[in-house]
Amino acid sequence: MIRVWLPAHLRTLARVGSEVTVEVDGRATLRSVLDALEARYPVLRGTLRDHITLERRPYVRFSPASKICRSTHPTPRSPMRSQRAPSHC
Amino acid sequence: MSRVRVLVGTHKGAFALESDGKREKWDIAGPHFPGWEVYHMKGSPADPNRLYASQTSGWFGQLIQRSSDGGKTWEPMGNKFAYDGTPGTHKWYDGTPHPWEFKRVWHLEPSLADPDTVYAGVEDAALFRTTDGGQNWQELPGLRNHGSGSCWQPGAGGLGLHTILLDPTNPKRIYIAISAAGAFRTDDGGTSWKPINRGLYSQYIPDPDAEVGHCVHRIAMHRSRPNVLFMQKHWDVLRTDDSGDSWRNVNGNLPGEQVAYPQKDGTTKKFDLKGFGFVIDVHAHEPETIYVVPIKSDSQHFPPEGKLRVYRSRTGGNEWEPLAKGLPQSDCYVNVLRDAMAIDSLDKCGVYFGTTGGQVYASRDAGDSWAAIAQHLPAVLSVEVQTLS
Numbered sequence: 001m002i003r004v005w006l007p008a009h010l011r012t013l014a015r016v017g018s019e020v021t022v023e024v025d026g027r028a029t030l031r032s033v034l035d036a037l038e039a040r041y042p043v044l045r046g047t048l049r050d051h052i053t054l055e056r057r058p059y060v061r062f063s064p065a066s067k068i069c070r071s072t073h074p075t076p077r078s079p080m081r082s083q084r085a086p087s088h089c
Numbered sequence: 090m091s092r093v094r095v096l097v098g099t100h101k102g103a104f105a106l107e108s109d110g111k112r113e114k115w116d117i118a119g120p121h122f123p124g125w126e127v128y129h130m131k132g133s134p135a136d137p138n139r140l141y142a143s144q145t146s147g148w149f150g151q152l153i154q155r156s157s158d159g160g161k162t163w164e165p166m167g168n169k170f171a172y173d174g175t176p177g178t179h180k181w182y183d184g185t186p187h188p189w190e191f192k193r194v195w196h197l198e199p200s201l202a203d204p205d206t207v208y209a210g211v212e213d214a215a216l217f218r219t220t221d222g223g224q225n226w227q228e229l230p231g232l233r234n235h236g237s238g239s240c241w242q243p244g245a246g247g248l249g250l251h252t253i254l255l256d257p258t259n260p261k262r263i264y265i266a267i268s269a270a271g272a273f274r275t276d277d278g279g280t281s282w283k284p285i286n287r288g289l290y291s292q293y294i295p296d297p298d299a300e301v302g303h304c305v306h307r308i309a310m311h312r313s314r315p316n317v318l319f320m321q322k323h324w325d326v327l328r329t330d331d332s333g334d335s336w337r338n339v340n341g342n343l344p345g346e347q348v349a350y351p352q353k354d355g356t357t358k359k360f361d362l363k364g365f366g367f368v369i370d371v372h373a374h375e376p377e378t379i380y381v382v383p384i385k386s387d388s389q390h391f392p393p394e395g396k397l398r399v400y401r402s403r404t405g406g407n408e409w410e411p412l413a414k415g416l417p418q419s420d421c422y423v424n425v426l427r428d429a430m431a432i433d434s435l436d437k438c439g440v441y442f443g444t445t446g447g448q449v450y451a452s453r454d455a456g457d458s459w460a461a462i463a464q465h466l467p468a469v470l471s472v473e474v475q476t477l478s
């Protein structure tokens with residue numbers, strides 16, 4: 001189980017609290033977590049990453065565990081180091 | 090008794106202002122989608138309770154919201170706007186090729202007959218359509234691919250398709266306008282398009298009477314005369330009486346100033362330019378009565394002399410009268426953006442506009458006098474009005 005903390009606007013949009021959980025088969029990567037998150041909350045599609053290219057939106061930051069990634073970003077297939085993602089700053 | 094609902098999109102959310110037919114007392118509902126930019130919000134002419142809103146954010150992209158109860162509740166709809174095929178490139182500010190990239194929906198135009206059909210004008214400029222109430226959007230690619238699309242260049246506000254006019258007498262005919270490409274028309278429901286910019290003259294582009302490249306700010310039409318259009322261009326007000334095949338300047342006595350532009354031969358030439366502004370609209374019952382809000386220039390987007398004045402022409406242009414009663418006449422430095430004026434269909438018709446200072450002004454007497462019906466909203470991006478029975 002992966003715990004995901006969402007920023008305020010996306011909590012409102014998805015009608016959830018600050019933290020949601022998703023299930024990921026196998027090793028958790030950023031892409032697999034986002035896939036699971038969007039599958040559970042389809043309204044979030046297109047908000048964290050582009051619909052077509054699946055690239056991160058320019059201002060969105062993903063934060064595995066508690067480390068905010070400002071200058072570098074986890075690649076879609078990077079393993080998540082703990083169970084906390086994504087956020088924005 | 091009739092009611093009026095004014096839909097206001099702002100930089101930080103959407104608001105709905107409602108009044109009875111007297112239009113004296115207004116209730117303000119909102120903000121809906123607080124914190125998000127709402128570029129445009131409009132109701133379906135076929136079902137006034139069906140509303141659509143373009144909700145957008147630099148952080149989280151584009152959302153489309155739909156209401157089926159007149160704005161009490163909203164539901165997010167499809168937000169995937171994928172250009173048809175390989176999008177290719179348009180021109181960037183410096184003239185180099187730039188990939189077509191979807192940024193936001195500037196304008197939503199519901200079908201006149203079907204509440205589930207809506208047209209969306211987007212940046213980078215393209216026209217999309219949904220026929221299932223906003224769940225899925227498909228591009229009408231004939232517009233970008235008609236031949237000049239690769240030469241379109243953004244204006245200062247981006248390469249946005251901001252105006253969509255549906256001909257009430259001919260469902261196959263649609264007019265659109267793009268900053269800074271110009272105006273276009275389809276006569277076959279959106280399959281093929283042609284530029285309709287003959288008669289436009291833009292001193293500030295390399296070829297001032299080019300077929301495309303003009304910074305058209307807004308076009309308006311009276312539903313009883315869909316062949317007559319009025320245009321607010323970057324520095325002019327124009328009209329056409331032949332569905333856009335030819336345009337003529339109707340600036341007349343609008344305020345203006347002398348502006349110098351470099352010429353191809355290296356010299357500089359001064360032009361007496363009048364009527365810079367963004368909005369233009371037509372009286373509900375008098376097709377020759379039109380409204381604009383002149384602002385000082387393309388470099389100073391605020392009213393001349395700090396006086397906010399709507400200008401009205403009862404002669405389809407050329408002869409204009411300033412309307413100032415009830416509007417601030419000193420120290421006013423707001424702008425009125427291109428989608429921020431609307432007109433109800435009561436008698437006398439109501440005229441509404443919103444400002445970048447967060448005021449919404451209304452006139453109950455076709456412009457003779459004005460009053461603020463909201464004063465402290467976020468910067469207003471768009472105003473639409475529904476006349477409800």
